[in-house]
Every structure is written in structure tokens, then in C-alpha cells.
Amino acid sequence: MNKTEREEIRRLTADFRQWSHRAEEVQNWHRAVQDAASNDERSLQARSVMVGRAGQAAWQVLALRASDAGVVGRLWARATLPVPTSGEQALLRVLATDIPRLIAEVAPALGMRRFFTGAERKHAAEQAGMLLRRHHEAVLRGHGPRRLERLGAFTASVDPRRLGFPALLDPALRFGLVSGxxxxxxxxxxxxxxxxxxxxxxxxxxxxxxxxxxxxxxxxxxxxxxxxxxxxxxxxxxxxxxxxxxxxxxxxxxxxxxxxxxxxxxxxxxxxxxxxxxxxxxxxxxxxxxxxxxxxxxxxxxxxxxxxxxxxxxxxxxxxxxxxxxxxxxxxxxxxxxxxxxxxxxxxxxxxxxxxxxxxxxxxxxxxxxxxxxxxxxxxxxxxxxxxxxxxxxxxxxxxxxxxxxxxxxxxxxxxxxxxxxEDENAVHGDLPEEIIQAVRDQALNGEHLTASLRGYQSFAARFALVQRKVIIGDEMGLGKTVEAIAVLAHLKSRGKTHFLVICPAAVVTNWMREVSHKSKLKVCRVHGPERDRAARTWMRDGGVAVTTYETLAWWEPALGELRDLACVVVDEAHYIKNPQAQRTRRTRRLVTRADRAILLTGTPLENKVDEFRNLASYVRPDLTVDATDLSPRTFRRQIAPAYLRRNQEDVLTELPELIEVEEWLPLSAADSSRYRGAVERGNFMEMRQAAMLQGAQSTKLQRLIEIVREAEENERRVIVFSHFREVLSLVARSLPGPVFGPLTGSVPAAQRQQMVDQFSAARHGAVLVAQIVAGGVGLNIQSASVVVICEPQLKPTTEAQAIARAHRMGQVQSVQVHRLLTEDSVDERITELLAGKKRIFNDFARVSDMADSSPEAVDLSEAELVRAVVAAERQRLFERGSAAQSDAAD
Known part of the structure; x- marks a missing residue:
């Protein structure tokens, strides 16, 4: 390398050092602006709070102060930073990495050291010099100095001092709470x-x-x-x-x-x-x-x-x-x-x-x-x-x-x-042996984190689950298995436990969210749907009740394996895992095995599904020996008693017939959503009300209706299905299993209506009468039915009340279950909000009252069983007298 070449390289090196210094200044400035904005963003986000609705986070709210005005300016500065093009990014990268290396390699050929430099290093210096020339030409050809100046200057013309809080809503500001x-x-x-x-x-x-x-x-x-x-x-x-x-x-x-x-x-x-x-x-x-x-x-x-x-x-x-x-x-x-x-x-x-x-x-x-x-x-x-x-x-x-x-x-x-x-205290115990009953009686139940009042039989079930640790609760539909499980979780919370998991079908996720929020102080997270990643991380970090689905569990199980303290797993609709070969059964069973406690909830009677119940029993108590050769219900109950508790409504609700009303909030399926959106777009109110039912097998409401009918058949009940819409009734009549009568509509003559009701009443359990609510809800006595399903909320509370009264009336010997099928995030919510003045749902109708000790004078004179028999006989006699008097008065 001759003198002229060395002078040239020195000039190029000087240019590169100036450009590199400017590039470093630009990058530092960008970094400082971004860091300041990010720090402000994190500070504001930390101050924000979640405001809920119906047990779920609904709005993230940030209270802004006058002193936060400067934050807008710093966010504006970040938003208006010049964005490097791909060519400018390449320029910054070359100036930051390649050029310093080449300058270091060419240095031995520029000073006195060149006389002591070996041939190999001289060759390398010459190669570096050639690359410096090429890079220099490329920078000049690409207007590099001008680009560096552009990257170092604000591009917006707005004075940041004139910006106010409304600017936070501008997507261009890229404020974290709003962006995306x-x-x-x-x-x-x-x-x-x-x-x-x-x-x-x-x-x-x-x-x-x-x-x-x-x-x-x-x-x-x-x-x-x-x-x-x-x-x-x-x-x-x-x-x-x-x-x-x-x-x-x-x-x-x-x-x-x-x-x-x-x-x-x-x-x-x-x-x-x-x-x-x-x-x-x-x-x-x-x-x-x-x-x-x-x-x-x-x-x-x-x-x-x-x-x-x-x-x-x-x-x-x-x-x-x-x-x-x-x-x-x-x-x-x-x-x-x-x-x-x-x-x-x-x-x-x-x-x-x-x-x-x-x-x-x-x-x-x-x-x-x-x-x-x-x-x-x-x-x-x-x-x-x-x-x-x-x-x-x-x-x-x-x-x-x-x-x-x-x-x-x-x-x-x-x-x-x-x-x-x-209520009958003995019926509360189901078929449990005396030693377990006594242990349950001795178990305290802490209600510090529970906001609902428990019936006596519900309290017993919660304490049974606490004593036996892993159990099946098979109470008949409508007795409140959900609140029994929540009571267990609330008690465990008072004992310092933090992480609880509910696994259920997707259709009842919303109900679980509402029930946990309304009946306890426990924090609840929906680990299902588009927010499942965030909810899962929050729950893993903070604890509470995570509600997830059998399907979501496939995605989440690997992460759950890292959780050491899983205090309790609740498996709702446990018949979903009766097949031990199914993947969802295997996933759920692994969690049940690993958890400290587990509660399997199912309303299916023991007598009808002995083999499947044997499977369920093996999940919670593999140590139990169940004789497969004797399938009699009595024998099976005795063998499974340490892990299984079931009560029927007739056993524990002594004031029957009772009216049990359940709001079933269900999500829209993809098909439902598509039809509903179309109805909304067309502004068709009546079609909006029907949209969640008309997609046949793809309808979440119809799927739930089929489940209700099947469970009613297993519980030896008959069902009336009411809807305002004939198209819904026709679809229901075609889709339901078992004997279906109807549709009973306003166009059916009165005599034919009664004939239809008589045929329905004489049919086997599981029979369904499909009726238009304005027709079947008036003028007919249908005491043979004890399950009422209303497919959509009616516009007048009296319409529903009259329909329910067809079954819930004198002569009804069973409690009446009313299921209102409601779709979340739809017109159903709006209608129910407008009808907020109607009767509130109540399930908390009976509460146990343990017999107080007799007075000291009577201890030697009677036995509790004998006293109760006397009282029961007198109450029955007076009841019969009152009934006879009323009958005579009616005549």
C-alpha cells in the first residue's frame, strides 16, 4: 500500500468514524425515547384496574391525573421516531459492526507499525482497505449521511405540548392499553x-x-x-x-x-x-x-x-x-x-x-x-x-x-x-356407613370465603368431600352440586390453599364463572377461548379457581404438570370421562391422581350406569374393591359408599313440590354466531331470538336440550319444551330422542290438545311434549311433567310464569325443574336485563336443623327415634285432616 493509498484510507476512516459516531447518537436517542415511553407505559398499566361484570373482567380502567400529561408527550416522541427502512437498518448495522472491524484490520498498514508487520497481516490490511473503499462508495451512493440525519430528527409537525389525554386513543401512539x-x-x-x-x-x-x-x-x-x-x-x-x-x-x-x-x-x-x-x-x-x-x-x-x-x-x-x-x-x-x-x-x-x-x-x-x-x-x-x-x-x-x-x-x-x-337428616346421608357419617359430622366447614347460604344436605356433601378427599357427588339434577363443590374450594382457601381447577364442558363454563363469582369470594379465571394464554399465566401466578374445558386441557396439561400445589380438581359432568380409553379421560385422570383432592360431579343415577360408575370410582379411589359379579344397586352402593354420595330431591327437600329454576347461560357456537350476526345485520329481532336454536346439531342450545332430556329420562321424569317460535319447535321435535309429542301450537284444536297431553302423560319416562308457549302455557294441566325447558326468554314475565304453572300446580308429586336456555353475549342478555324485576332464581330453599338436646327431665323417658315417629305420625294425621277439609270445602 503506497502513500497515496494510505492517505486515502485515512480520509475514509475519518469519514467512517464521523458517521459511526452519528449512528451511535441516533441509536442512543432512539433507545432513550423508547425506554422513557416504555417505563411510562409500564407505570400506567400497573396503576390500571380491572372492573368486572358477572364475575368476569369487563373493562380495564386507568385513572389519569394532571401530572400524567407528560406521559403523552413521551409516547408521542416514541410514536414519531423516524422508522428506519431496511436500507437504513443495513447502514446502521454496517457502521456499528463491519466498519469498526475493518478499521482495526487496516490500522497496521497506516502507521509506523507497517514496517514491522508480517506479509499476512499486510495482506489482510490491504483487503480491509479495499472493503472500506467499497463501503464508502456504497454509503455515499446511498446518501448515507443524509439518512443518518433523517433518523436523528422528529418527523411530526404537532407540538407535543398541545397534546392531551385524547391522544392516548390514537392507534398511532401505540399505547399498550389501547394498541391492538x-x-x-x-x-x-x-x-x-x-x-x-x-x-x-x-x-x-x-x-x-x-x-x-x-x-x-x-x-x-x-x-x-x-x-x-x-x-x-x-x-x-x-x-x-x-x-x-x-x-x-x-x-x-x-x-x-x-x-x-x-x-x-x-x-x-x-x-x-x-x-x-x-x-x-x-x-x-x-x-x-x-x-x-x-x-x-x-x-x-x-x-x-x-x-x-x-x-x-x-x-x-x-x-x-x-x-x-x-x-x-x-x-x-x-x-x-x-x-x-x-x-x-x-x-x-x-x-x-x-x-x-x-x-x-x-x-x-x-x-x-x-x-x-x-x-x-x-x-x-x-x-x-x-x-x-x-x-x-x-x-x-x-x-x-x-x-x-x-x-x-x-x-x-x-x-x-x-x-x-x-329436612330429613337421615336422607341427607345417602347410603353412607355410620363411621363416615360421624366423621362428616365432626368436620368443620369454614364459610369465610363463601357468600351463599348452604342447605343442610349441601353442607353435608361439602364436608363429605373434605373428609374423604376424593369423591363422586351424584346428587340429582337441580340439588346444587356446583355450590357444594364451591363450598369445598372456599374452605380450602381458608386453610391457605391457592390453586383450584374446574374441568367442565364448554357449554357450562359461563355458568361456573358466574357461580364461583356470585357464591364465593374466590378469584376465578376462564382458561378457555381467545384469552386462555393470559388467564392461564395469571392463574399459575396468582391462584384462584381456573375453569377450563376437556378440550382445552389437551393444550394446557403440559404446563399444569409444572404446578406443584394443585389443591383440588372439580370434574363437572363426569360422565364425559366414563370411557377409560378416551384421551380426555386419561388427561383428566392424571390430574385427579396428582391433585390433593378431587370432586367428580354427575347427576346420572347410580343404578343406570353401574359399569361406568365403577370406572369413575376407580379414578378417585382405586383402592376400593367393587364386585363385578353382583350388579345390584344395593350391593354396589355399599361397596362404593366411601367415595360416592347421592341424594334425590324427594329425599332431602321435604317441602316438595318445589320449583327449582336454573338459568343456563350458553355460548354461541360458530354456526350460531354466524346466523346471529346475520340476523343482527338484517335488524330482524325475532330471528335474533331464534338464532341460537336453528342450527340443528351445531346449536349449543339444542345440544344442551338433548342432555337435559336424556338426564330426565335417567331420573324418570318427563319434559315439556316451550318456545314462542314454531320453527324452533319443529326442529326440536325432529331432533330429540325418545317419544316426542307435538308441536302443540295455537292451530291445534282444544280437544286434540288434551288428547296430545293425555298421550304424553301415559308415555314412558323421557317423553317430551313440545309446545308453543302462548298455546301450551295456558289452560292445560300437565302434572305428569316435572322438567320444563324454556328455549328463549319471553318478553313478558307472566308468559313464562303461566307456562311453568302448567306443571307446577296442585297434583304435582315431584319437584319441578325449570331450565331457561339463555345465550351469552346475545339478545337473551338484553331481554333478561329488561326483565330484571321478575322473580329471582332460588335454589337455597331448605336448610338442615339438627335436633336439639331434649330437656334433662326427658332424657330417661324417650328415645329420639321414638319421639320423631310420634311427631311424624301427628304431622301426617293433621296434614290428612287439612287436606280432607280443603277437599270438603272445595266440594
Whole structure:
């Protein structure tokens, strides 16, 4: 390399050093702008809160302060950074990597070291010099210096100081909370929307604290009704019951001579009995002890009845007190406005005096208007509570019976919560051996994280699962297996456990989400659908109840294998895994084996599926020996008893016939969604209401309807299917298994209608009557059916009530199950919101009441079983008398 060449290389090197320095400045500037914006982004995202709706995250909300204005400028700076072209990226890469290496390689040939450099290094320096020339020519030819200057300058003409919070909604700003969002548009709300919200939420909290007094008043009123009813029963109970209860140890002649003929009269005389001729102190003590024992047992087993044919003053007062208590409950618990208040609690914590705006990003298909509606609802409720507090609580009116008749389910639910409904304790135990029953009785159930009131049999099932660790709960459909499982999870949460998993069919994921949210304080995650990755990571990190499907489990099982502490697995609709060869069975079984506890839920009766139940039993208790040669239900129940609990409605709901109403929220299938979207686009309201049913086998609603009918057949029940639409009825009639009668529509003559009903009533179990709700819902008595399915919500509550009344009426010997098939994220939600004033669903109708200890005087005189037999006989006699009297009056 000669002198001229060396001078040339020195000039090229100087140019490259200048360009490289400029490239480094550009990259550092870009990095600094991006880092500042990213830090701001992370800070704001950390401050954002999730506001839910119906147990699921609905909106991500960020409370913005005036001091956040600078963030917009920094995000704007990032958004307006010049974006390098592919050629500019190549230029930066060459200047950052290739050029420094070539300069280092050519250096030995430029200074005094060239005289001491070997031939090989000189050759390498010459090669490097040649490459520097080529790169230099390429940079100049590609206008490299000008490109470096472009990359180092802002490209936007907007002054960042003039930008405001609305700029956060601009996709070009690439703000993390908004960028890439799909669904309803994010919105920016100003301070006026949230003005007064913190005060409203605080006011509601204060009012809720005052509910205890109203509950106590209702409790006291219920006690008066119960005691009055006990007194009436004992007033009808002859003194012979005392003799029977003491196994003929008492002589009652002195009582007869004194004109004392009933147990209540014995109690009324009290200790003065010993003053009667022929009655000594010992005899009086024994008579009174036996009478007190009968009173105690009658009291403990006496439900509080609301008899519309005998409107006694104490019952009227109870209804009034219940209405007062319910007025408080309207702002908490099951009331819609309290649900909204609870959902807004995270937002309350995020608001401050400096808050000027809310940035709201919908997480699901709920527009921002839904959040503003919730805020206005809560503020309005607080305002009404303030007015009520200032003017005094309003009465339900002169006749509270009208309110009771308008919504009896609400009143019975409150009575159950207060413990005023009894049930057969022995039936609660199913076929369990005595040692397990005793262990379950001794098991405590912590309700700290449970918000629902449990019936006695439900509490027993939860404690059974805790004691036996891995079990099958096979209660008949409608008894509340879901809340039994939730009670177990809530108890385990109070014991420090964190991770719970529910595996269920996709059609009931929404129901599980709602049930966990509404009946417990447990955090719930939907690991299913488009958000499953994020939900799975959140659950793995934070814990709670993860609700997933059998299909999703195939995707998720490898990650679940990394979780060490899986406290409990709940497998819903466990008949899905009765085939041990199926892949979903194998996946589920592995999790059941690995979990500390497991609960398999199924409403299928044991007698009908012995082989499949044997499989289920082996999953939870492989140590059980089940004799395959003796398939009698009694033998099988005895063998499987340590792991299996089943109760029928008739066994545990002593107040039958009961009306059990279930809202079944189902997702739209792909085919349903397509048809529904088309109906929406055409603005066809009636077609929108039918869309979720008309896709045949692809319809989620129809799939669920078929499941209900099959389970009804296994439970020896008949079904009525109601719909407003003839096309739906025709499709249902073609699609259902078993004998189907109908469609019974308005065009069917009256005589033919009754003939159709008679044929249906005479048919075998599992038979289905398909009827148009405006036709079959009026004027027919269909007591032979005990399952009612309403395919879509009706526009008038009275329409559904009349249809249900066809089966739920005098003469019905079974409890009536009502299934409302509802589609989430559809017109069904809107209709049900508009009809929010209709009767709320209640399943919490009965609650166990353990028999209290007898008085000390009666301990030696009777046995609990004998006392109960006497009371049962008297209650049956009085019931028959009342029935006969009513029959005579009717004649």
C-alpha cells in the first residue's frame, strides 16, 4: 500500500468514524425515547384496574391525573421516531459492526507499525482497505449521511405540548392499553362521570352494615310463627302421645279426669300438674319432661310455612319483616345494584382527588357505556338510600301478602337462609356407613370465603368431600352440586390453599364463572377461548379457581404438570370421562391422581350406569374393591359408599313440590354466531331470538336440550319444551330422542290438545311434549311433567310464569325443574336485563336443623327415634285432616 493509498484510507476512516459516531447518537436517542415511553407505559398499566361484570373482567380502567400529561408527550416522541427502512437498518448495522472491524484490520498498514508487520497481516490490511473503499462508495451512493440525519430528527409537525389525554386513543401512539385492541372501542371519560362515585360507594357500604338489625327482626318474627305453629300442633296432639313416648311408663288417668286432653295443655299447666289429684311430684316431672321433649322435637323439625289460605297475624308480620330485610338486601348480595357496587370497588381504590379522566378499555364484548351505566346505577342507589334514610323506611303497604305472591321465591330463599325450613337428616346421608357419617359430622366447614347460604344436605356433601378427599357427588339434577363443590374450594382457601381447577364442558363454563363469582369470594379465571394464554399465566401466578374445558386441557396439561400445589380438581359432568380409553379421560385422570383432592360431579343415577360408575370410582379411589359379579344397586352402593354420595330431591327437600329454576347461560357456537350476526345485520329481532336454536346439531342450545332430556329420562321424569317460535319447535321435535309429542301450537284444536297431553302423560319416562308457549302455557294441566325447558326468554314475565304453572300446580308429586336456555353475549342478555324485576332464581330453599338436646327431665323417658315417629305420625294425621277439609270445602 503506497502513500497515496494510505492517505486515502485515512480520509475514509475519518469519514467512517464521523458517521459511526452519528449512528451511535441516533441509536442512543432512539433507545432513550423508547425506554422513557416504555417505563411510562409500564407505570400506567400497573396503576390500571380491572372492573368486572358477572364475575368476569369487563373493562380495564386507568385513572389519569394532571401530572400524567407528560406521559403523552413521551409516547408521542416514541410514536414519531423516524422508522428506519431496511436500507437504513443495513447502514446502521454496517457502521456499528463491519466498519469498526475493518478499521482495526487496516490500522497496521497506516502507521509506523507497517514496517514491522508480517506479509499476512499486510495482506489482510490491504483487503480491509479495499472493503472500506467499497463501503464508502456504497454509503455515499446511498446518501448515507443524509439518512443518518433523517433518523436523528422528529418527523411530526404537532407540538407535543398541545397534546392531551385524547391522544392516548390514537392507534398511532401505540399505547399498550389501547394498541391492538379488538372489540368495542376504548373511550376517555372526564371527571364528571365519576364525580360522587367514591361517596356513593361509601354510603352503600354504611347502609349494608345496618342490615343486621333487619335480619334479626325477621329472625324474631320467624320464631314467633314457628312457635305458634308448634303450639297449634301440640294443641291437636292427644296426651296419649306422652304415654307412647315414654313406652307406657306414664298413667294418664288423672289428666283425663282433670280435663287435660292435649300435650299443649300439659305444657300450659307446667309445674301445677303436681297439684292435680292422683299426680305426684315424680309423675308430674315425667309428664312435663315428655311434653317438653315432644315440644323440642316438633320445634326443631317445624318449617315456617307461608299458608296463603290462612293469613294469620304473625305470618303477616313475618312477611313484613322479611320485606324490610330484603330492602337492605337489595343493596348487597343478590341485588343488581350491589353487584355493580362490588364490581366498582377496584375503581374506587384507584380514584383520587387528582383524577381528571378515566381511560376505559373493554376486555369483552361490553361497550364502555356499560361501565358508565354501572356508575350511574350505583350513584342513583346511594341517592335513594339517602332519601330513604332521611324520610324513614317505606313499608311494603297495608298487605305484604301481595308482595309475597308477586315473588314467593325471594321470600322462601330468605326463610331458608334464616334456617326455617327442615329436612330429613337421615336422607341427607345417602347410603353412607355410620363411621363416615360421624366423621362428616365432626368436620368443620369454614364459610369465610363463601357468600351463599348452604342447605343442610349441601353442607353435608361439602364436608363429605373434605373428609374423604376424593369423591363422586351424584346428587340429582337441580340439588346444587356446583355450590357444594364451591363450598369445598372456599374452605380450602381458608386453610391457605391457592390453586383450584374446574374441568367442565364448554357449554357450562359461563355458568361456573358466574357461580364461583356470585357464591364465593374466590378469584376465578376462564382458561378457555381467545384469552386462555393470559388467564392461564395469571392463574399459575396468582391462584384462584381456573375453569377450563376437556378440550382445552389437551393444550394446557403440559404446563399444569409444572404446578406443584394443585389443591383440588372439580370434574363437572363426569360422565364425559366414563370411557377409560378416551384421551380426555386419561388427561383428566392424571390430574385427579396428582391433585390433593378431587370432586367428580354427575347427576346420572347410580343404578343406570353401574359399569361406568365403577370406572369413575376407580379414578378417585382405586383402592376400593367393587364386585363385578353382583350388579345390584344395593350391593354396589355399599361397596362404593366411601367415595360416592347421592341424594334425590324427594329425599332431602321435604317441602316438595318445589320449583327449582336454573338459568343456563350458553355460548354461541360458530354456526350460531354466524346466523346471529346475520340476523343482527338484517335488524330482524325475532330471528335474533331464534338464532341460537336453528342450527340443528351445531346449536349449543339444542345440544344442551338433548342432555337435559336424556338426564330426565335417567331420573324418570318427563319434559315439556316451550318456545314462542314454531320453527324452533319443529326442529326440536325432529331432533330429540325418545317419544316426542307435538308441536302443540295455537292451530291445534282444544280437544286434540288434551288428547296430545293425555298421550304424553301415559308415555314412558323421557317423553317430551313440545309446545308453543302462548298455546301450551295456558289452560292445560300437565302434572305428569316435572322438567320444563324454556328455549328463549319471553318478553313478558307472566308468559313464562303461566307456562311453568302448567306443571307446577296442585297434583304435582315431584319437584319441578325449570331450565331457561339463555345465550351469552346475545339478545337473551338484553331481554333478561329488561326483565330484571321478575322473580329471582332460588335454589337455597331448605336448610338442615339438627335436633336439639331434649330437656334433662326427658332424657330417661324417650328415645329420639321414638319421639320423631310420634311427631311424624301427628304431622301426617293433621296434614290428612287439612287436606280432607280443603277437599270438603272445595266440594
Amino acid at each position: 385492541h379488538r372489540g368495542p372501542a376504548p373511550e376517555l371519560l372526564d371527571r364528571s362521570v365519576i364525580s360522587g362515585l367514591p361517596e356513593a360507594l361509601d354510603a352503600i357500604t354504611k347502609v349494608v352494615a345496618g342490615e343486621a338489625a333487619y335480619r334479626s327482626a325477621a329472625q324474631a318474627a320467624g320464631e314467633k310463627v314457628r312457635r305458634a305453629e308448634v303450639q297449634r300442633v301440640l294443641q291437636e296432639m292427644p296426651t296419649e302421645a306422652l304415654k307412647t313416648a315414654t313406652r307406657d311408663r306414664l298413667r294418664l288417668g288423672a289428666l283425663t279426669e282433670a280435663g287435660i286432653s292435649t300435650v299443649q295443655e300439659v305444657l300450659s299447666h307446667g309445674r301445677s300438674l303436681q297439684a292435680l289429684p292422683g299426680v305426684g311430684e315424680t309423675s308430674a316431672r315425667r309428664m312435663l319432661g315428655a311434653a317438653q321433649a315432644l315440644w323440642q322435637t316438633t320445634y326443631e323439625e317445624m318449617p315456617v310455612r307461608i299458608d296463603i289460605n290462612r293469613r294469620r297475624p304473625e305470618t303477616t308480620e313475618l312477611l313484613r319483616r322479611l320485606a324490610d330485610w330484603d330492602a337492605c338486601r337489595q343493596t348487597r348480595g343478590a341485588a343488581a345494584d350491589l353487584e355493580r357496587a362490588a364490581e366498582l370497588a377496584p375503581l374506587r381504590a384507584a380514584l383520587g382527588s387528582e383524577t381528571t379522566h378515566l381511560l376505559v378499555v373493554p376486555i369483552r364484548q361490553l361497550a364502555v357505556a356499560g361501565l358508565t351505566e354501572s356508575i350511574q346505577t350505583v350513584k342513583r342507589r346511594a341517592e335513594l338510600l339517602g332519601m330513604s334514610s332521611a324520610s324513614g323506611r317505606t313499608s311494603v303497604g297495608a298487605d305484604p301478602w301481595e308482595d309475597f305472591l308477586a315473588r314467593p321465591a325471594d321470600y322462601f330463599a330468605m326463610l331458608a337462609e334464616l334456617g326455617f325450613v327442615t
